[in-house]
């Protein structure tokens with residue numbers, strides 16, 4: 001039996017693998033279920049979220065791995081056009097306005113980007 005109940009972080013990308021303004025999808029085991037997530041390189045930092053809209057629980061990229069607006073400024077949900085801040089996951093336009101995407105915490109280890117377990121209840125207010 002494993003000595004710990006906590007899931008270890010998993011490497012999801014290498015530093016420099018995705019350019020600023022790009023995204024990368026990855027799978028993460030969340031409470032025993034393989035869950036699709038995505039990594040965003042935005043404003044010289046990396047952020048990651050579960051690929052599940054805060055409005056209706058469905059994936060947000062209607063074209064595979066197409067998450068950002070054309071100018072790279074917002075994460076966009078293709079279903080009803082909600083826009084989210086890449087650095088916080090907060091919806092600033094659209095039906096789930098004020099709600100947050102579920103963040104996947106990231107750490108950097110050498111040249112690897114590691115994803116930890118998502119923080120499900122991060123709504124701040």
Ligand code: FES
Nearest residue numbers: 053055077080082
């Ligand atoms: S499902 Fe994303 S805005 Fe409605």
